[in-house]
Amino acid sequence: MSDYATVNPNFWTGETGRKLRESGPEAQLVALYLLSNSHRNPLGLYYLPKMLISHKTALSKEGASKGLQRGILAGFCAWEGVSEVIWVFKMAFYKIGTDLKINDKRVKWVNDLYNSLPNNAFLYDFWEEYGSKYHIEKPRGFKGASEALRCPTEANINININNSIKKHCAHPKNYTPEFDTFWNTYPRKIGKKKAFQAWTSCNGNRPDIQIIVAKIERFKKTEQWKEKGGRLIPHPTTWINRGGWDDEPEVSNARIKPPTFFNEVSP
DSSP states (O other): OOGGGSOOTHHHHSHHHHHHHHHOHHHHHHHHHHHHSTTOOTTSEEEOOHHHHHHHHTOOHHHHHHHHHHHHHTTSEEEETTTTEEEETTHHHHHTOSOOOTTOTHHHHHHHHHHTSOOOTTHHHHHHHHHHHHTOOSOOSOTTTTTTTTOOOHHHHHHHHHHHHHTTSSOOSOOOHHHHHHHHHSSOOOOHHHHHHHHHHTTTSOOOHHHHHHHHHHHHTSHHHHGGGGTTSOOHHHHHHTTGGGSOOOOOOOOOOOOOOSOOOOO
16 A cells, blocks of 8 residues: 555644534545545545545535535645546645655656646646645646635535536536637637537646637638638537647648749730
8 A cells, every 4th residue: 555545643633634523524534535545646636536435435425525515615625626636735745745855766756747647727736836845847737727716615616516517417508708719719610518628628738818819810811721611620629629729730832823023015
């Protein structure tokens, strides 16, 4: 068993531990599961489907949701419903240490582990918290992506926890402003719901919306996107999933008519 599966005694005696205890047995049980389940890693940042919390702890769905909510309110963790990624804030501190020396062999290991994580809203904040301590070379994601998810209000938490269910059900009523901008700019309007799911799944790995819009406008001028009434334009979901903003438009090979240097003389 990995040594980082050991639960630190501060779990029971620390300030956050006391808050969890005051929040009820569901909060404590869920927190223990987050520290010791088979999906966890020493960074405390990992993919965890919410349904597993209920299944593995034998809590009802309502009990698991309540325990997770109370853990978030206690400042123990945060959870993103779209990517289903959990972040146990202090797990890295207790399992890896306060910092690593640059020549520590674990530096490369931490970098590899961080870079292998699925796209999620916590990537930049994790780097901001631990990047300099563990010499993580460069951040992923973008600043502020998890701000709403870490806001300690039950309204925000309930909305976030239900996101993983909503994304598989009815058409979302509200799209984000950035996605609306993308959708209004992209010339092929097919599969908006799936496109939005793809958009949110790469939340931490997209450039600014202005860059994406500018790239789409460049593609609109290419022959490929103009041919056959636009039928060769990729579906928006396909374009998003492959990171189309990193592609370069093909330069037309059409022969350019040479300039006329002499006036033609009529016979």
